[in-house]
Every structure is written in structure tokens, then in C-alpha cells.
Amino acid sequence: MHDHKKFSILFFLATLWLSLAVHANPDYPNRPVKIVVPVAAGGGTDFTARVLAEKLSVALAQPVIVENRPGASGNLGVQQVAIAPPDGYTLVMPITSFPINPSLHKLPFDTVKDFAPVVLAGTLPLVLVVHPGFPAKSVSELISLGKQNQPINFANSGTGTTAHLAGELFNRMAGIKMVSINYKGGGPAVADLIGGHVQVYFSTIPSVIQHVEAGRLRVLAVTGTTRSPELPNVPTVAEAGLPGFDVTAWFAVFAPAKTPAPVIAKLNAELNKILAMPDVKAKFANHGVQPASGTPEALGAFLVSEIDKWAKVIREANIRGE
Numbered sequence: 410m411h412d413h414k415k416f417s418i419l420f421f422l423a424t425l426w427l428s429l430a431v432h433a434n435p436d437y438p439n440r441p442v443k444i445v446v447p448v449a450a451g452g453g454t455d456f457t458a459r460v461l462a463e464k465l466s467v468a469l470a471q472p473v474i475v476e477n478r479p480g481a482s483g484n485l486g487v488q489q490v491a492i493a494p495p496d497g498y499t500l501v502m503p504i505t506s507f508p509i510n511p512s513l514h515k516l517p518f519d520t521v522k523d524f525a526p527v528v529l530a531g532t533l534p535l536v537l538v539v540h541p542g543f544p545a546k547s548v549s550e551l552i553s554l555g556k557q558n559q560p561i562n563f564a565n566s567g568t569g570t571t572a573h574l575a576g577e578l579f580n581r582m583a584g585i586k587m588v589s590i591n592y593k594g595g596g597p598a599v600a601d602l603i604g605g606h607v608q609v610y611f612s613t614i615p616s617v618i619q620h621v622e623a624g625r626l627r628v629l630a631v632t633g634t635t636r637s638p639e640l641p642n643v644p645t646v647a648e649a650g651l652p653g654f655d656v657t658a659w660f661a662v663f664a665p666a667k668t669p670a671p672v673i674a675k676l677n678a679e680l681n682k683i684l685a686m687p688d689v690k691a692k693f694a695n696h697g698v699q700p701a702s703g704t705p706e707a708l709g710a711f712l713v714s715e716i717d718k719w720a721k722v723i724r725e726a727n728i729r730g731e
Contacts (some may be wrong), residue, residue: 445476
């Protein structure tokens with residue numbers, strides 16, 4: 410073949426490739442974007458996604474719709490996004506048990522390989538609350554009661570929830586054996602704690618703050634690495650007697666794996682700007698959510714570390730998925 414013919418074929422292929430590459434995401438987005446929330450409307454995940462969607466619609470000049478797809482412990486909606494076209498038009502905000510589920514359930518997707526991280530949106534520390542009649546007034550008193558083999562029950566809002574694993578991690582790190590009592594959700598757990606049927610619960614702040622203020626419950630500590638802006642006088646579990654203890658539920662945005670890097674970069678940049686807005690911070694604070702931010706790479710590394718951390722707790726506590 411003559412050189413000029415070879416050159417023109419190569420030139421044609423190069424231009425074709427270039428035009429395809431440009432058309433793959435010419436001016437993303439040019440149609441509505443969907444954020445799948447894999448639980449019913451009304452919870453923390455749904456709230457966080459809706460705050461971001463409203464602002465993202467303005468930033469992208471396209472409607473950003475939140476679609477609730479509950480089912481299978483929050484795994485149904487996640488699975489549907491895993492197999493969605495990787496074009497940036499279908500995103501997901503999984504529920505907080507996302508890094509826990511791989512150790513408890515046989516999943517139809519790979520939590521790490523099937524998703525492209527976009528941004529860590531917010532963190533949600535829990536609070537360690539007790540019934541007001543419970544003798545322990547601090548974390549160290551709770552641990553010493555446990556070491557005296559006093560029977561202590563802690564409520565969990567379902568097997569493998571963050572509330573459940575917080576109690577198991579506390580047991581492991583403190584060297585005590587509080588007994589886990591299973592509830593179908595946070596509402597019934599809080600009701601039984603107020604009623605004195607269980608003594609201890611690791612709860613989200615919004616679920617118990619009004620009961621704490623009314624004296625129906627007593628808060629001993631927050632579970633994150635820093636104190637909560639809502640409860641500035643309450644110590645962290647780590648500073649109150651259990652160094653290294655950290656349980657933080659979190660919300661993040663993911664896209665299907667193989668979503669083009671420029672699309673991920675655009676979404677990450679816009680969402681980071683949104684997460685820094687004062688009105689977004691204020692809305693988050695009302696729900697006990699602390700805004701996060703960062704790179705897709707940082708979220709990817711964080712996800713892997715969280716999966717490893719909870720796999721160890723689940724293995725050592727011998728927890729089985731329901």
C-alpha cells in the first residue's frame with residue numbers, strides 16, 4: 410500500500426476516533442440527570458440527595474431528579490445503577506450500610522469495581538445515648554459496669570446497620586459484652602430505650618436530640634473523630650475513654666464504573682462547590698449531617714478502608730446477614 414494511502418486511512422481513523430470521543434460527552438449534560446436513592450423517601454439518604462439535586466440542577470442547567478428505588482436492604486437501586494449506561498446520566502447515593510453489606514450479603518454487584526466514585530457528600534456521626542435511669546454517666550463508667558459483668562443490652566436498628574456495628578465495635582474495643590437486641594428500625598429502638606426496655610443505643614442525632622433536651626434520654630458521647638457542632642459539650646467516645654473509636658455513617662455520590670473521567674471531574678467540581686455553600690451547610694446541620702468534600706480518588710480509598718474495617722468487626726463478632 411502506498412504511504413499516502415496508508416496515511417489517509419490513518420488520518421480518517423484518527424478523525425473518526427476524535428469525533429466519536431467528542432460525541433461521547435459533547436456538552437455534558439444535555440438532558441436530565443438522575444440520582445437513584447435506594448430507599449423510600451424521607452430518610453437521611455433521601456434528604457441529602459435532594460439538597461444536592463436541587464443545587465446541581467442549577468449548576469448543570471439541566472433537571473436533576475431524585476428517584477427512590479427501595480428494596481433488598483438498599484441493594485436493589487444500587488444494582489440498577491451498577492448496570493446503567495456509564496454516561497453520567499444515572500448516579501446513586503447508597504444508604505449508609507453500603508460498605509457493610511459486602512460482608513453480610515451475597516451481592517449481585519461488586520461494591521468497589523462496579524462504581525466510579527464521584528464525591529463524599531456528608532458524614533453522620535452517631536451518639537451513644539442511654540436511658541436516664543441507667544447508672545453510667547460516662548463512657549468510662551459504662552465500660553467499668555460492663556467489666557463487672559453487669560447485664561447491659563444495646564438496641565440495634567437492624568442486623569448490620571451502623572447502629573448495630575457501633576455497639577459490636579464498642580464491645581470489642583472495650584473488652585465487654587453488651588447484648589445486642591434487634592429492632593426493625595430506629596423508631597422502635599428509641600421508643601424502647603425511652604421505655605427502659607434497653608439501656609444503650611447508638612443513634613443518629615436527629616432521632617434523639619429532642620428526647621435528650623427533654624431529659625427522656627441521656628447522651629454520653631458522639632462516635633466520630635470530632636465533637637458535633639450540635640452537641641459541642643459532649644465528648645467523643647475516643648476522648649471519653651476508648652481511644653481510636655470512630656463510627657461515622659456517610660453519604661456519597663457514585664456513578665457506574667467506566668463513566669468518562671471528564672464527566673466525573675465535572676460532577677466532582679460542581680458538587681464540591683455546592684457542599685461549600687452556607688445554605689447547604691445549614692440544611693445539613695438540621696439533619697445532623699456534616700458536609701464533606703474531596704476528590705473521587707479519596708472517596709475510592711475511603712470506601713475500601715471502610716469495607717475492610719467493618720469486615721473485621723463482622724468476622725470477629727460472628728454476625729450473619731438476615
